[in-house]
Amino acid sequence: MEFFLISLLNGxxxxxxxxxxxxxxxxxxxxxxVLNFAHASxxxxxxxxxxxxxxxxxxxxxxVLAPLGVAVIGMAVERYGLRTVHKHGHVAELxxxxxxxxxxxxxxxxxxxxxxxxxxxxxxxxxxxFMIYGTAFPIYRGFMMLVSVLMLxxxxxxxxxxxxxxxxxxxLTHPETVEALGHNVPRVFMLVFGGGAALAGLAGVIGGxxxxxxxxxxxxxxxxVFVVVVIGGMGSLAGAFIASLLIGLLQTFxxxxxWSLGGLFKPMGISxxxxxxxxxxxxxxxxxxxPVLPYLLMVLVLLFxxxxxxxxxxx
Amino acid sequence: xxxxxxxxxxxxxSHILHGVNLTVGDGECVSLLGRxxxxxxxxxxxxxxxxxxxxxxxFKGEExxxxxxxxxxxxxxGYVPENRDIFPTLTVRQNLALGMKGTKESGRWSMDxxxxxxxxxxxxxxxxxxxxxxxxxxxxxxxxxxxxxxxLVMIDEPTEGLAPKIVxxxxxxxxxxxxxxxxxxxxxxxxxxxxEISQRLYVMxxxxxxxxxxxxELRANAAxxxxxxxx
Numbered sequence: 001m002e003f004f005l006i007s008l009l010n011g012x013x014x015x016x017x018x019x020x021x022x023x024x025x026x027x028x029x030x031x032x033x034v035l036n037f038a039h040a041s042x043x044x045x046x047x048x049x050x051x052x053x054x055x056x057x058x059x060x061x062x063x064v065l066a067p068l069g070v071a072v073i074g075m076a077v078e079r080y081g082l083r084t085v086h087k088h089g090h091v092a093e094l095x096x097x098x099x100x101x102x103x104x105x106x107x108x109x110x111x112x113x114x115x116x117x118x119x120x121x122x123x124x125x126x127x128x129x130f131m132i133y134g135t136a137f138p139i140y141r142g143f144m145m146l147v148s149v150l151m152l153x154x155x156x157x158x159x160x161x162x163x164x165x166x167x168x169x170x171x172l173t174h175p176e177t178v179e180a181l182g183h184n185v186p187r188v189f190m191l192v193f194g195g196g197a198a199l200a201g202l203a204g205v206i207g208g209x210x211x212x213x214x215x216x217x218x219x220x221x222x223x224x225v226f227v228v229v230v231i232g233g234m235g236s237l238a239g240a241f242i243a244s245l246l247i248g249l250l251q252t253f254x255x256x257x258x259w260s261l262g263g264l265f266k267p268m269g270i271s272x273x274x275x276x277x278x279x280x281x282x283x284x285x286x287x288x289x290x291p292v293l294p295y296l297l298m299v300l301v302l303l304f305x306x307x308x309x310x311x312x313x314x315x
Numbered sequence: 316x317x318x319x320x321x322x323x324x325x326x327x328x329s330h331i332l333h334g335v336n337l338t339v340g341d342g343e344c345v346s347l348l349g350r351x352x353x354x355x356x357x358x359x360x361x362x363x364x365x366x367x368x369x370x371x372x373x374f375k376g377e378e379x380x381x382x383x384x385x386x387x388x389x390x391x392x393g394y395v396p397e398n399r400d401i402f403p404t405l406t407v408r409q410n411l412a413l414g415m416k417g418t419k420e421s422g423r424w425s426m427d428x429x430x431x432x433x434x435x436x437x438x439x440x441x442x443x444x445x446x447x448x449x450x451x452x453x454x455x456x457x458x459x460x461x462x463x464x465x466x467l468v469m470i471d472e473p474t475e476g477l478a479p480k481i482v483x484x485x486x487x488x489x490x491x492x493x494x495x496x497x498x499x500x501x502x503x504x505x506x507x508x509x510x511e512i513s514q515r516l517y518v519m520x521x522x523x524x525x526x527x528x529x530x531x532e533l534r535a536n537a538a539x540x541x542x543x544x545x546x
Contacts, residue, residue, distance in 0.1 A: 163412070163418065166405060166409050166412065166413055167413065169402065169404055169405060170402040170405060170413055173402065173403065173404075174400045174402060176365055176384070176396075176400075177396055177400040177402075178402075178413070179365075179383070179384040179385045179388075180363055180365060180384050180385075180388055180394040180396070181385075181388060181413060181414055181459065181460065181463055182385050182388030182389050182416045182463055183385055183413070184385050185385060186383070
């Protein structure tokens with residue numbers, strides 16, 4: 001029970017963080033048809049910006065300023081990069097974002113070095129929020145949850161209750177028609193790209209100190225975010241939300257379980273020695289297979305439901 | 316109102332329009348006829364800035380060829396797409412609201428006007444537009460564009476695949492549109508409607524205008540009808 005509750009809380013926190021990243025990615029994809037390979041780089045920039053800013057004026061200003069900074073970079077990338085490359089088709093756009101991801105990583109190497117930086121949890125939020133059956137739940141985990149939920153509500157309100165949100169929703173499926181009605185769709189694209197980058201940046205601010213802030217973080221989380229978007233269905237926010245929680249829970253639970261295939265047969269009195277045929281496989285625990293599970297799930301989804309859980313396109 | 320001179324348009328490498336010339340006067344209803352694939356839809360998309368085009372498009376005396384579609388819309392040109400491009404996840408009212416250029420109703424049409432013309436839309440005001448019937452969606456696309464108060468509205472194949480009763484409703488709307496001083500450029504397949512409501516007609520063939528005249532002249536010209544219109 002104790003294990004279940006703690007894992008549930010951790011899984012949901014991680015899942016919400018994944019959603020913060022994948023929501024922007026999936027919005028950008030459905031509007032512009034661009035799978036942004038540099039999206040996780042915005043997450044990394046958010047963490048590094050927050051590290052730098054909090055070193056000077058503290059964590060709380062960084063929580064606001066770092067995502068804003070990332071948003072400005074995102075908008076500039078769309079306005080002066082993607083919009084120009086767009087004429088040459090989707091492959092060129094894809095390559096552009098791919099190159100951008102490397103550029104950002106190298107820039108991070110140059111400025112902050114190759115080793116992880118010491119971006120820690122702020123003092124105000126260090127400590128234990130509550131205990132469950134003797135296990136501590138840190139304040140910072142609770143804070144991450146709070147920020148994620150607030151972001152979720154804000155995103156929902158903007159998309160469904162404001163005029164710009166309606167324009168975005170309409171442009172998700174019919175950008176040309178929206179433009180012919182007199183809406184400045186290129187500007188909407190830029191804002192969505194900036195907004196998506198800001199969300200990724202925010203995830204970096206609150207995730208960077210909970211995990212590790214290093215030049216490898218973009219690559220690490222980027223792969224998982226793509227898995228989330230594919231499983232949820234390209235271009236579906238609701239799908240991304242479900243898939244984020246699913247992956248979050250899957251990863252959190254699986255690392256803590258030592259179930260193995262061989263274990264299934266134990267009650268029947270069959271056991272597999274490590275040196276028997278395929279012994280390694282029978283005794284492989286779920287915990288050691290954990291990193292592969294999201295990708296396995298993605299492959300299964302692609303095989304049996306290529307559109308993803310709630311996706312609308314077949315791309 | 317609208318003056319198109321020597322308009323060429325391309326989809327990728329294929330040359331679709333080979334120098335189209337046409338005009339639409341103030342408050343005039345003009346139809347653009349022709350078989351499928353001769354470039355009628357491309358012509359109005361090119362005017363609207365939605366496909367790459369070369370040549371001259373003057374709207375109210377101002378050159379608009381090469382401008383972005385949203386700028387052209389703000390000059391007072393309206394476009395009603397043929398495939399009933401409603402926004403499926405938004406409600407009927409939200410669809411209409413997105414037709415407006417600002418947040419306030421202004422100009423010739425209000426939301427109440429639309430609901431008076433099409434009571435069916437009012438009944439379904441808060442319904443997701445994606446579940447409307449084909450005819451209702453066509454009404455909605457038309458009304459949505461009118462909410463932006465265009466001075467000239469270009470309508471692509473509005474009656475295609477609709478029941479006669481709904482076609483009749485649309486015909487009444489076209490009359491109402493011109494009555495309020497809005498010009499119409501209508502791409503139409505049904506010759507009967509075009510002949511009835513238009514002051515002038517153009518017939519297109521192979522990316523060019525092959526006939527221009529009044530409904531009476533087209534009725535009298537069996538050769539043109541046979542060569543370019545009848546299947």
